[in-house]
Amino acid sequence: xxxxxxxxxxxxxxxxxxxxxxxxxxxxxxxxxxxxxxxxxxxxxxxxxxxxxxxxxxxxxxxxxxxxxxxxxxxxxxxxxxxxxxxxxxxxxxxxxxxxxxxxxxxxxxxxxxxxxxxxxxxxxxxxxxxxxxxxxxxxxxxxxxxxxxxxxxxxxxxxxxxxxxxxxxxxxxxxxxxxxxxxxxxxxxxxxxxxxxxxxxxxxxxxxxxxxxxxxxxxxxxxxxxxxxxxxxxxxxxxxxxxxxxxxxxxxxxxxxxxxxxxxxxxxxxxxxxxxxxxxxxxxxxxxxxxxxxxxxxxxxxxxxxxxxxxxxxxxxxxxxxxxxxxxxxxxxxxxxxxxxxxx
Amino acid sequence: xxxxxxxxxxxxxxxxxxxxxxxxxxxxxxxxxxxxxxxxxxxxxxxxxxxxxxxxxxxxxxxxxxxxxxxxxxxxxxxxxxxxxxxxxxxxxxxxxxxxxxxxxxxxxxxxxxxxxxxxxxxxxxxxxxxxxxxxxxxxxxxxxxxxxxxxxxxxxxxxxxxxxxxxxxxxxxxxxxxxxxxxxxxxxxxxxxxxxxxxxxxxxxxxxxxxxxxxxxxxxxxxxxxxxxxxxxx
Ligand SMILES: Nc1ncnc2c1ncn2[C@@H]1O[C@H](COP(=O)(O)OP(=O)(O)O)[C@@H](O)[C@H]1O
Ligand SMILES: [Mg+2]
Numbered sequence: 001x002x003x004x005x006x007x008x009x010x011x012x013x014x015x016x017x018x019x020x021x022x023x024x025x026x027x028x029x030x031x032x033x034x035x036x037x038x039x040x041x042x043x044x045x046x047x048x049x050x051x052x053x054x055x056x057x058x059x060x061x062x063x064x065x066x067x068x069x070x071x072x073x074x075x076x077x078x079x080x081x082x083x084x085x086x087x088x089x090x091x092x093x094x095x096x097x098x099x100x101x102x103x104x105x106x107x108x109x110x111x112x113x114x115x116x117x118x119x120x121x122x123x124x125x126x127x128x129x130x131x132x133x134x135x136x137x138x139x140x141x142x143x144x145x146x147x148x149x150x151x152x153x154x155x156x157x158x159x160x161x162x163x164x165x166x167x168x169x170x171x172x173x174x175x176x177x178x179x180x181x182x183x184x185x186x187x188x189x190x191x192x193x194x195x196x197x198x199x200x201x202x203x204x205x206x207x208x209x210x211x212x213x214x215x216x217x218x219x220x221x222x223x224x225x226x227x228x229x230x231x232x233x234x235x236x237x238x239x240x241x242x243x244x245x246x247x248x249x250x251x252x253x254x255x256x257x258x259x260x261x262x263x264x265x266x267x268x269x270x271x272x273x274x275x276x277x278x279x280x281x282x283x284x285x286x287x288x289x290x291x292x293x294x295x296x297x298x299x300x301x302x303x304x305x306x307x308x309x310x311x312x313x314x315x316x317x318x319x320x321x322x323x324x325x326x327x328x329x330x331x332x333x334x335x336x337x338x339x340x341x342x343x344x345x
Numbered sequence: 346x347x348x349x350x351x352x353x354x355x356x357x358x359x360x361x362x363x364x365x366x367x368x369x370x371x372x373x374x375x376x377x378x379x380x381x382x383x384x385x386x387x388x389x390x391x392x393x394x395x396x397x398x399x400x401x402x403x404x405x406x407x408x409x410x411x412x413x414x415x416x417x418x419x420x421x422x423x424x425x426x427x428x429x430x431x432x433x434x435x436x437x438x439x440x441x442x443x444x445x446x447x448x449x450x451x452x453x454x455x456x457x458x459x460x461x462x463x464x465x466x467x468x469x470x471x472x473x474x475x476x477x478x479x480x481x482x483x484x485x486x487x488x489x490x491x492x493x494x495x496x497x498x499x500x501x502x503x504x505x506x507x508x509x510x511x512x513x514x515x516x517x518x519x520x521x522x523x524x525x526x527x528x529x530x531x532x533x534x535x536x537x538x539x540x541x542x543x544x545x546x547x548x549x550x551x552x553x554x555x556x557x558x559x560x561x562x563x564x565x566x567x568x569x570x571x572x573x574x575x576x577x578x579x580x
Contacts, residue, residue, distance in 0.1 A: 017469055185442070185452055190433060190444055197431045202419030202448040204496055315480060 014263075018166055022159045031158050037270045039226050044250045044262035045172050051255035053185065054212040055192030059244055060101065060117035063124030064217045066239030067094045068224025070128060070135055073144045074235055078134075081149035083229070090225045098217030099210065106209050109195075116176045118241075125239040140235040147229050165174030165226055172219055177259060179215075188212050192257075232341060236304025253294060264303050346532060347392070347423070347501050352401030352411075354384075354391050354556075361387045362556045364401070369501065369549075374523070374533045376543040376564075378423030378573070379553030380440040385536035386428050386557075389503050392534075394418045405501070418447050422500035425521045426507065428536075430486040432493075434479030438470055441478050456496070463492040466522055484515040491522075492523055501532045508539050520546050544568050552576075 022031055043065050051057045071090035075081040081089065105116050128135045135141055147155035147164060155164050179185045187208050190198045195205050228234055237243070245268075254265020272290070276283035298305040347369040354362040362384045367377040369477045379385050390396045392403055394415035403411040410418050433441055442463060446456045454520065464471040467488040473481060478489055487507055494502060508516040516539070524546045527533050537543035544550055552560040552573055560573060567573050 183447075186436065186440060186444060187447070189436070193433050194431060196395060197427065197433075199395060199415040200419070200425050200427060201444055201493070202416045202424075204414070204416040311477075315477075 002199075015170070022162055028158055031162055033270065033274065034164045035158070035165050036227075037222050037266050038162075038169045039230065040247070040270070041262045041266045042165075042169055042172050042226065042248060043220045043223035044247050044254075044266055046216045046221075046223065046264055047247050048251055048256065048258075049176065049179075049188075049219065050213055050216035052251065053180065053192060054188040054209060054216075056106075056209065056213070057114045058117045058213070058216070059114055059241075060105075061220045061247060062119040062126070062241065062244035063121035063239050064094055064098055064116055064220045065224040065227070065243065065247075066128060066234075066236075067097065067124060068221030069228035069234050069238060070141065070224075071221075072228040073141045074134065074226040076145055077143050083145055087147075087225050087229070090228075091221045093222070094221035095214055095218045098221070099214045102210050102213040102217070106206065106213065121239070121241065121244060125236060125241075128239050129236040135236070136234075138236060140233055142233050144228050144232040144234070146232065161230055165230065168222060168226060172222070173259070173263075180259060184208075184211075186255070187207070191258070217221060244332075249291065251301075253291070253301055255303030255305070255307075258301065258303040259309060260303040261301050265301060268302070346403040346406050347403075347534065348407075348413055349388070349392065350402045350404070352388075352391065352398045352403060354387055354398050357388075360556065362391070362398075365556070365558055366401075367551050367558060367561065369532055369534050371532055372527075372530070373548045374527045374535060374546055376535045376537055376540075376547040376550045377553055378537060378540050378543065378550055378567075378578075380538060383553040384556040385553060386505055388534060388553075389425050389427070389505050389534075392418075392423065392503060418446075419497055422498070423503070424494050424497045424501070425503040426490050426494035427506065428505040428509070430483070430490040432478040432486055432489060435477055437475050438478055438481070438489055439474040441493050442470075442496050445493030448497050453575035455498075459496050459498060463495055466495075466525065467492055473547075484511050484519070487511060487519065488522075493524075495526065495531075499531060501534065502526065503534045503536075505536045506538065507535070508537065508542065516542060540573065 021034060025031065025034075043061065046064075047058065047061045068090050071093050072086055075086035075089055076083055077085075101117075105120065108116050129137060132139075133135070133155055147161070149155065153160075155161050164322060184197060187198070187203055191208060192199070192203050198205050198208075224238075227238070250265040250269055251261060252265070253269055254263065255261035273283065273287065274284055279286065293304075300308060349368065350366050352362060352365050353360060365388065377385050377388070387396065391398050391411075394410070395411055401411070401537055402409055405423060410421060410423065413421070421475055424484060427482050428551075433444065436444070439460075442460055443456065446452075446459060449455050449459075464474075469485055470489060470492055473485065475521065478486065481489060491504065493508065494504075505552075507523065508517055511519065520542050527546075535543055535547065540550075544567055547564045549563055550561065550567045552567070560567065560570060563568070
């Protein structure tokens, strides 16, 4: 119980800090970095839902991120759709395309799925890069409007935009939290554990995988649309594979398949690369080994490592009285049975 | 009620099951005896729809189920408890049971009753309901695996080697509980290498070798059959 109360406290403190951040730190550069980090977090939550909880590594998510961003840009600038309508349409369009791609991609498994989605991601990049008349190609896409006012709420200032992005981040975390602790979430975890086992329990794995994939694409496209309206300039490099690997790095460092992972990983990696900025391109020389060590010693990421450590302590405390009792019984009747403790699958 | 007719199953070019025909009557316990590699699990996986047969039909109450996807077959009441107690190790005992009731997920009241029923069959699971499944002993894991299969309220339960790797005393309890489940109205198809214990609770048995049935009969007939005694009972 103490652990649970503790966790709630942590969440409350972090949320309060996030809310107070613009008041505590008035440096506009840091505010900018923080807003961008929140946008990455939303995208990483999308990736986490599918790769972390459902067990399928999608490498097309940078593509979906870029597609959400470009769709918003094209709809507002070229078509002249009002901002918020364009915002919704951009996410819907990307999600719908994600569903179609998912229908095909999910016929493959494991490495084949990863490779297939890698190709999809690259095709999206190529389309953006080469379709000059629509996307501006390598020159980029400019003139995307800032988020339009909603009633009395105006999003013209960086602080207001910070809160807008934070609002969406909170919403995504809330949905993820509810989902993970629901039957649907457990169904995804069951599929990650073993698809065959899930099938023998009567779970339609195809339907569930598709639903998870579509929601995952939706989150990532939402991040893309926010990115477009915050940065207001787009280049094809946001669809490039290096962005995909940034997402993956954030997720792996923070902890794949954990709720806190995307926040922890994104903040830490962003902070570290800021600190190492003076090294310019050489910073990868330091960053690479740190990352490698982390993956070796914390294969479940920082949040994952922490959860495991806590579970172990809890289990030890739970087993203590039992172990004592079992030892006493053994001493009396020496009925030690060779029942194995099965390993985790 | 469950009929397997002229079924053949292949892994690539290797024929694991060749022209197998047998049936399980409603309310019975039928046992499929066979050594390691005989094809018992392959047959179970085929009945569950995880593998498609290259030939033959599988029928439930006269209706073909061999072309249905696995989740629909569970929906029809044919449920398998696979070999090797495959659980969700990080989920609690209770959550594992809930997953078993997936096909009835909208029926909260029914799920509550099923859980109560499973706890009555295996009281230890009630005591451990909040423990992670991975922390249970081998016997308890097997009970949980069977309990989880029962959560879908099967009309035919396929049990693939439930006694494997368990201590003799636990095996005895396990078979007593299987009998109890059967007396509660569930038809059971049991795959076993432990012929003696299995035949002691079964009504009917089939002996499986290299993917074909080589002997069949009532439990008494098989126990009296010299070849069967030599090969599977060692007496
Ligand atoms: N996935 C598979 N691919 C190829 N051959 C398999 C596979 N699974 C089982 N087999 C082969 O099929 C035969 C039957 O195996 P199985 O059904 O597991 O037998 P049992 O359950 O009776 O021990 C064995 O010869 C085994 O090697
Ligand atoms: Mg087997």
